[in-house]
Amino acid sequence: MTERLINYEHNTLLITLDSCRYDTFELAHTPNIDKIGEAVPAMTNGNFTLPAHTSIFSGFLPKSDDKNPDSFYTANGVQLWRLNSSKNREGQIGVPLSGRSILEGYRNLGYKIRGFGGTQFFYDDHQILRADFKEGEFQHFGAIYGHEGGTNEDRHPSVLPFSHIDEIAESVKNTKKWFLFINSHETHSPYNVKILEDPELQELVKYSSKFRNGKTDPEMKYDYNNGGYRLHALQVEALEFVDEGLGDLLDKISHDIPILTVITGDHGEAFGENGLWGHIINKPKVLEVPLLINPQYLHKNN
Ligand SMILES: [Zn+2]
Numbered sequence: 001m002t003e004r005l006i007n008y009e010h011n012t013l014l015i016t017l018d019s020c021r022y023d024t025f026e027l028a029h030t031p032n033i034d035k036i037g038e039a040v041p042a043m044t045n046g047n048f049t050l051p052a053h054t055s056i057f058s059g060f061l062p063k064s065d066d067k068n069p070d071s072f073y074t075a076n077g078v079q080l081w082r083l084n085s086s087k088n089r090e091g092q093i094g095v096p097l098s099g100r101s102i103l104e105g106y107r108n109l110g111y112k113i114r115g116f117g118g119t120q121f122f123y124d125d126h127q128i129l130r131a132d133f134k135e136g137e138f139q140h141f142g143a144i145y146g147h148e149g150g151t152n153e154d155r156h157p158s159v160l161p162f163s164h165i166d167e168i169a170e171s172v173k174n175t176k177k178w179f180l181f182i183n184s185h186e187t188h189s190p191y192n193v194k195i196l197e198d199p200e201l202q203e204l205v206k207y208s209s210k211f212r213n214g215k216t217d218p219e220m221k222y223d224y225n226n227g228g229y230r231l232h233a234l235q236v237e238a239l240e241f242v243d244e245g246l247g248d249l250l251d252k253i254s255h256d257i258p259i260l261t262v263i264t265g266d267h268g269e270a271f272g273e274n275g276l277w278g279h280i281i282n283k284p285k286v287l288e289v290p291l292l293i294n295p296q297y298l299h300k301n302n
Pocket residue numbers: 018019048049050119266267
């Protein structure tokens with residue numbers, strides 16, 4: 001028999017930090033995320049946005065090897081969300097859901113579904129990852145690139161999802177039960193949350209874009225220790241920007257019931273290790289992501 005572990009009323013917040021490596025979490029100063037919980041290293045089920053989110057929306061989060069017995073969601077074989085379309089399994093499940101995705105599952109439970117972000121996989125209704133959002137449930141905030149890697153103008157901070165806190169908070173205002181999803185573009189290439197003025201950084205972004213996503217880099221002009229670490233530092237800064245926005249968002253949304261909060265990376269990123277850049281590569285830094293789950297976060301306004 002299936003035992004449902006989460007029997008209390010809750011709202012749900014799911015944030016995917018696009019391309020965010022686990023070690024970015026270790027380097028960043030994130031006081032607001034720290035109040036929610038501690039991220040553990042986990043392995044993603046997809047090395048780029050599409051398969052990683054398909055997996056997450058199907059209830060298969062990145063899998064942590066943390067064996068903390070107090071964390072039911074990371075204990076071996078215990079799932080936070082499980083769809084009835086998945087193979088029946090006896091045992092403990094956080095929230096059993098009916099439907100073809102966790103979005104449909106929560107909608108079937110009477111939740112208002114809202115999604116924001118992010119990468120181009122969420123750009124419009126023609127995208128597979130938008131399939132389980134109904135009309136009006138998703139708003140795209142993110143850069144639209146005319147070419148690989150984009151430009152400073154494409155990536156102006158004003159287009160990023162965490163620059164739209166008021167709209168996001170408004171979307172679930174006066175709502176009894178809500179499921180809020182944000183695909184954060186901030187941590188995705190080109191990683192900047194402010195206009196890049198430094199010509200060397202501009203050159204690094206351009207260089208890494210040229211060899212991104214599995215292309216071999218015959219030039220090896222840069223690697224992690226020679227330049228790549230500066231892109232990693234941009235991702236750290238981006239995560240800190242997200243943390244600040246998240247604090248603001250949490251102050252603005254309702255807290256009459258606990259928030260089941262999940263913050264994770266969809267996949268990681270290579271910053272020049274062994275001449276590799278970007279993702280869509282099965283390498284440790286691309287597969288290792290942060291995973292933070294607090295099944296009943298209670299936010300206290302500052
Ligand atoms: Zn992604």
